[in-house]
Amino acid sequence: MVGRSFIREIRKNSALFALLLPAFVIVLVNNYIPMLGSFIAFKDIKYTKPGFIQNLIASPWVGFKNFEFLFKSNAAFIITRNTILYNVLFMVLGTVLAVLLAILLNEVTGKRKAKLYQNLTFIPYFISYVAVAYLVYAFLSFNYGLANHGILKVFGIAEIDWYSSKQYWPLILTIIVMWKWTGYNAVVYLAGITGINSEYFEAAQIDGASKMQQIRYITLPFLAPFIIIMNLLALGRIFYSDFGLFFQTTMNIGALYDTTLVIDTYVYNSLAVTGELGMASAAGFYQAVVGLVLVLTSNFVVKKLDRDSALF
Amino acid sequence: MAATLRPPGAISRKAEFVIHIFFVLYCLVCILPIALVLIISFTDEGSIMRNGYSFFPESLNLNAYRFVLSDTAAIFRSYSVSGIVTLSGTLFGVLLTAAYAYPLSRNDFAYRKFFAFFIAFTMLFNGGLVPWYILYVKGLVIKNTYLALILPQVVNGFYVIILRTFMQHNIPKEVVESAKLDGAGEFRIFFQIALRLAMPGLATVALFLSLSYWNDWYNALLFIDQKKMFPLQYLMYKVNASIDVLNTSSFVSNTADTVRPSESARMAMAILGIGPIIMIYPFLQRYLVKGLTVGAVKG
Numbered sequence: 001m002v003g004r005s006f007i008r009e010i011r012k013n014s015a016l017f018a019l020l021l022p023a024f025v026i027v028l029v030n031n032y033i034p035m036l037g038s039f040i041a042f043k044d045i046k047y048t049k050p051g052f053i054q055n056l057i058a059s060p061w062v063g064f065k066n067f068e069f070l071f072k073s074n075a076a077f078i079i080t081r082n083t084i085l086y087n088v089l090f091m092v093l094g095t096v097l098a099v100l101l102a103i104l105l106n107e108v109t110g111k112r113k114a115k116l117y118q119n120l121t122f123i124p125y126f127i128s129y130v131a132v133a134y135l136v137y138a139f140l141s142f143n144y145g146l147a148n149h150g151i152l153k154v155f156g157i158a159e160i161d162w163y164s165s166k167q168y169w170p171l172i173l174t175i176i177v178m179w180k181w182t183g184y185n186a187v188v189y190l191a192g193i194t195g196i197n198s199e200y201f202e203a204a205q206i207d208g209a210s211k212m213q214q215i216r217y218i219t220l221p222f223l224a225p226f227i228i229i230m231n232l233l234a235l236g237r238i239f240y241s242d243f244g245l246f247f248q249t250t251m252n253i254g255a256l257y258d259t260t261l262v263i264d265t266y267v268y269n270s271l272a273v274t275g276e277l278g279m280a281s282a283a284g285f286y287q288a289v290v291g292l293v294l295v296l297t298s299n300f301v302v303k304k305l306d307r308d309s310a311l312f
Numbered sequence: 313m314a315a316t317l318r319p320p321g322a323i324s325r326k327a328e329f330v331i332h333i334f335f336v337l338y339c340l341v342c343i344l345p346i347a348l349v350l351i352i353s354f355t356d357e358g359s360i361m362r363n364g365y366s367f368f369p370e371s372l373n374l375n376a377y378r379f380v381l382s383d384t385a386a387i388f389r390s391y392s393v394s395g396i397v398t399l400s401g402t403l404f405g406v407l408l409t410a411a412y413a414y415p416l417s418r419n420d421f422a423y424r425k426f427f428a429f430f431i432a433f434t435m436l437f438n439g440g441l442v443p444w445y446i447l448y449v450k451g452l453v454i455k456n457t458y459l460a461l462i463l464p465q466v467v468n469g470f471y472v473i474i475l476r477t478f479m480q481h482n483i484p485k486e487v488v489e490s491a492k493l494d495g496a497g498e499f500r501i502f503f504q505i506a507l508r509l510a511m512p513g514l515a516t517v518a519l520f521l522s523l524s525y526w527n528d529w530y531n532a533l534l535f536i537d538q539k540k541m542f543p544l545q546y547l548m549y550k551v552n553a554s555i556d557v558l559n560t561s562s563f564v565s566n567t568a569d570t571v572r573p574s575e576s577a578r579m580a581m582a583i584l585g586i587g588p589i590i591m592i593y594p595f596l597q598r599y600l601v602k603g604l605t606v607g608a609v610k611g
Contacts, residue, residue, distance in 0.1 A: 015498030023412035037443025128527035134582035149364030284440025
């Protein structure tokens with residue numbers, strides 16, 4: 001019987017179970033109870049009673065009403081579109097730039113210079129999005145920003161009210177993400193490049209291959225599995241966004257929502273700003289379920305390509 | 313021939329020069345935004361009003377910092393909240409992560425597959441923000457407490473898996489078995505042998521944890537509304553929205569300007585927030601690059 005052998009195992013390895021236990025309990029509370037709690041997406045949560053559990057039980061079931069509201073509103077389309085398009089854009093451009101940077105870093109002659117360049121390009125990774133919001137503001141502030149005062153004015157172009165002009169934000173957000181992550185991502189690819197056996201390059205040089213040919217026929221083919229797997233894993237996360245990016249740097253300004261609102265920020269706004277618990281939990285549930293399907297699919301594909309790189 | 317002096321396979325001098333130019337420019341792109349904020353924080357408010365933000369301001373002074381720091385209490389509190397959260401969160405986080413990862417790394421532990429799945433599943437699926445928020449606020453009732461800032465990040469599935477893999481590769485089975493034969497109990501093996509052998513892995517997890525605790529503002533956004541519990545990053549966020557979050561009534565300008573230095577003060581606040589990270593940056597970066605490679609070890 002499973003039960004009995006489990007108990008025997010606990011007796012035998014009680015110390016190992018004791019080590020597991022604290023983190024196990026925390027994960028249970030932190031992750032699993034909210035998973036069970038996702039049923040509230042099918043309820044109309046009201047706080048009328050004093051107790052926490054009583055309220056959850058007492059709130060009436062409403063079936064798919066919350067989802068109906070969500071998908072009848074324009075919001076569902078906008079946030080899904082924005083989330084997916086931004087993620088695709090960041091994946092494609094991010095990979096190209098990170099691989100390019102890694103290849104260039106690998107070609108830098110002089111160890112100390114290479115180290116210095118790597119260290120400096122890594123800095124943006126350490127800056128929190130709250131701080132990034134300040135950096136962005138220093139450039140885009142209407143009254144004092146460098147973009148309006150240092151650049152547009154000099155060329156005699158009319159100043160732009162960046163924080164109410166939604167059309168510029170896809171570009172602005174892309175620049176921010178590339179600025180913050182390229183140095184970090186390049187490290188991963190650089191590790192891949194330095195792992196290539198140098199005999200391949202030596203043989204190619206003897207055969208008279210140019211640097212470009214070596215990159216084209218040795219470096220890139222070797223990096224291909226890395227690139228594919230990193231992107232497939234990112235594909236599994238395509239329904240999730242970096243909350244800090246979309247919340248902080250846009251300062252959560254409503255006039256920009258058309259091009260900046262993503263599922264994560266929508267859920268937060270519905271919960272904390274407008275207090276629409278039903279919409280918030282429905283959107284959260286939608287994200288979690290579609291996200292799970294996507295991550296399982298991409299993991300399945302990764303596993304087919306390279307067993308070791310799969311998540312599970 | 314000069315070319316023969318160069319190592320075989322090296323790129324031409326011209327290409328080398330182009331690459332160096334590229335990196336100088338790219339490094340400037342990485343640093344200049346931070347430099348701009350630093351310069352603005354020292355810029356005289358009057359010259360901001362006249363010329364906007366600039367890399368080359370007319371006049372510099374310390375008014376912005378005197379203004380921000382006139383609310384000594386708030387700044388000091390925020391530093392200490394962030395410090396306490398970062399230190400205790402990292403310490404508990406590393407211990408909990410290691411204690412969970414170690415049994416998973418042991419081939420003779422029968423239920424390791426189940427417990428590995430239990431933790432890995434949290435990376436794939438979550439209940440969403442709302443049930444989690446309700447649990448914290450109405451269930452555990454930990455609004456405005458340190459617990460609300462520490463608990464969310466303290467056990468991270470990704471770090472558990474990284475550390476398990478690291479332990480599998482770096483704690484030889486023979487060492488554990490011979491320690492057992494010598495009469496050491498499991499706890500002793502964990503604390504005295506496993507933790508020591510896993511040190512580089514622990515350091516990596518500690519580094520990532522401390523960075524994410526120090527830079528955290530999201531949990532404060534959700535669970536903190538009392539000013540005395542604001543972590544530094546959250547105070548920065550609040551100041552960006554409105555400088556009036558700071559109680560600066562005791563500030564007296566020491567220049568002819570009578571305007572409040574609110575534009576430069578914003579940026580001074582940003583520098584106070586970024587400063588500690590930049591200062592320990594050389595140390596951090598060396599270990600993080602190593603850490604990324606630790607994470608790359610496949611299991």
